[in-house]
Amino acid sequence: MELVSSTKCFDxxxxxxxxxxxxxxCPMRFAVYxxxxxxxxKGHKYPVLYWLSGxxxxxxxxxxxAGAQRVxxxxxxxxxxxxxxxxxxxxxxxxxxxxxxxxxxxxxxxQEPWKQHYRMYDYVVRELPQLVEQNFPVSERRxxxxxxxxxxxxxxxxxxxxxxxxxxSAFSPICNPIACPWGEKAFSAYLGxxxxxxxxxxxATLVSRASEQLPLLVSQGEEDQFLEEQLKPHALExxxxxxxxxxxxxxxxxxxxxxxxxxxxxxxHLCFHADYLLKH
Amino acid sequence: MELVSSTKCFDxxxxxxxxxxxxxxCPMRFAVYxxxxxxxxKGHKYPVLYWLSGxxxxxxxxxxxAGAQRVxxxxxxxxxxxxxxxxxxxxxxxxxxxxxxxxxxxxxxxQEPWKQHYRMYDYVVRELPQLVEQNFPVSERRxxxxxxxxxxxxxxxxxxxxxxxxxxSAFSPICNPIACPWGEKAFSAYLGxxxxxxxxxxxATLVSRASEQLPLLVSQGEEDQFLEEQLKPHALExxxxxxxxxxxxxxxxxxxxxxxxxxxxxxxHLCFHADYLLKH
Numbered sequence: 231m232e233l234v235s236s237t238k239c240f241d242x243x244x245x246x247x248x249x250x251x252x253x254x255x256c257p258m259r260f261a262v263y264x265x266x267x268x269x270x271x272k273g274h275k276y277p278v279l280y281w282l283s284g285x286x287x288x289x290x291x292x293x294x295x296a297g298a299q300r301v302x303x304x305x306x307x308x309x310x311x312x313x314x315x316x317x318x319x320x321x322x323x324x325x326x327x328x329x330x331x332x333x334x335x336x337x338x339x340x341q342e343p344w345k346q347h348y349r350m351y352d353y354v355v356r357e358l359p360q361l362v363e364q365n366f367p368v369s370e371r372r373x374x375x376x377x378x379x380x381x382x383x384x385x386x387x388x389x390x391x392x393x394x395x396x397x398x399s400a401f402s403p404i405c406n407p408i409a410c411p412w413g414e415k416a417f418s419a420y421l422g423x424x425x426x427x428x429x430x431x432x433x434a435t436l437v438s439r440a441s442e443q444l445p446l447l448v449s450q451g452e453e454d455q456f457l458e459e460q461l462k463p464h465a466l467e468x469x470x471x472x473x474x475x476x477x478x479x480x481x482x483x484x485x486x487x488x489x490x491x492x493x494x495x496x497x498x499h500l501c502f503h504a505d506y507l508l509k510h
Numbered sequence: 511m512e513l514v515s516s517t518k519c520f521d522x523x524x525x526x527x528x529x530x531x532x533x534x535x536c537p538m539r540f541a542v543y544x545x546x547x548x549x550x551x552k553g554h555k556y557p558v559l560y561w562l563s564g565x566x567x568x569x570x571x572x573x574x575x576a577g578a579q580r581v582x583x584x585x586x587x588x589x590x591x592x593x594x595x596x597x598x599x600x601x602x603x604x605x606x607x608x609x610x611x612x613x614x615x616x617x618x619x620x621q622e623p624w625k626q627h628y629r630m631y632d633y634v635v636r637e638l639p640q641l642v643e644q645n646f647p648v649s650e651r652r653x654x655x656x657x658x659x660x661x662x663x664x665x666x667x668x669x670x671x672x673x674x675x676x677x678x679s680a681f682s683p684i685c686n687p688i689a690c691p692w693g694e695k696a697f698s699a700y701l702g703x704x705x706x707x708x709x710x711x712x713x714a715t716l717v718s719r720a721s722e723q724l725p726l727l728v729s730q731g732e733e734d735q736f737l738e739e740q741l742k743p744h745a746l747e748x749x750x751x752x753x754x755x756x757x758x759x760x761x762x763x764x765x766x767x768x769x770x771x772x773x774x775x776x777x778x779h780l781c782f783h784a785d786y787l788l789k790h
Contacts (some may be wrong), residue, residue, distance in 0.1 A: 238771070238774075239774055240774045241774075299773070300774075488517055490518065490579075494520045494580075
């Protein structure tokens, strides 16, 4: 693991690292934010919020635009922010912004030419937490959150691995990718034509089938340009009502799909997770 | 004036506008943040903090990375964020990042080929406030702040126009541009070889000559890569001591030149300005 950058921020450290991912079969960069006491109080272990970003993002969008470090420092929570896909010249890609590099959709691809590298589900669920927990002063208490494609990733990963997370939240998530253009394009390419394999990566389906329940907060802007065609929070809401899943879905008048929306409500999301992450 | 974008943020509105600048002789974009009540309480007028950005920036860097809207919304202060130079195909430029477009240095150029467009001093002091005060629910109470080249701009403009501003602040400003490589390169090009004309744009010189005093806060990171060669806060401190100017210069251990530093202390700067902006 190689340190790429290190910057002091709200008394803590915002850092980028590069490592060779066995799961993704390529070098990967990720960001970590550690509150101040990591440097000062030996033996202290922080709980971790994993943040999954949306289409076209790297680890930098959330790090630079969300204003999360201020609240994470106050609460004593570490942040880990992976990239959104495998990267590199040897990694398959597509000219579209919504497929290939920058658009990993947090799944394990089964189709050519994607399956050699596109295994973001396994990377986020297993390899990255293992690396983080071996190398940083963090505990095994994890929460997961994300935005848009990353909101989809947070929902899917949290719902499928309730024993690994305390809580799940999402901004503007793709709630029902098996029934929207972004999801249909990506799942066709990565998972193939057999749609039964798609359901393991569909939050609305997973909520309707969940046997274990985690605290779940979703924030959605009402002026989001992708709301009706791509995000479909109503499908998640309907599934949660049918299965009795305790979804807290909040609609915010006037807000769009941008990081200005995330910045406006990240404190609420971090406080939501802190209620569960900091319980012992 | 044309609306380019409008995004809800912390209950207020973050907007970009384009207008034809008479002073700069080209179209210009700037950003405005207005707290919520602008929409709700007719007749209310906000005081304004003008933010001047550094080399290579546009109006977007501060808007997206500083986290200022949260505090501005709480305090009831509007933000106005101009671009850092004139722009466009017809505007003179230079291959360097530190001269030409993105590097206007907040001065009025007197030399060819710059003098047709590079008049950021007049633009920030007169044209932009006039436009803003005619078109938005703001008062004529103004404060000025900035970062790096924009910190230089804030110091120079505030020190030369104490009747127009309540208070001045800067992050990592270029304090003594007549004696550092960035300043020498830019001032030689824009102002010519006669160095006596440079002093009107040199904060250390202006502080030593100031007859009127404004509250002045400067924040400087001790791990700033440009500290010794380019920024020279010691020159400002020495001049302020000699002339009795009430400079509050704070050194922050471990912080660098980035927006992570600004984000960490923008609340302090906004509260500093609020003490003067909100006095009536």
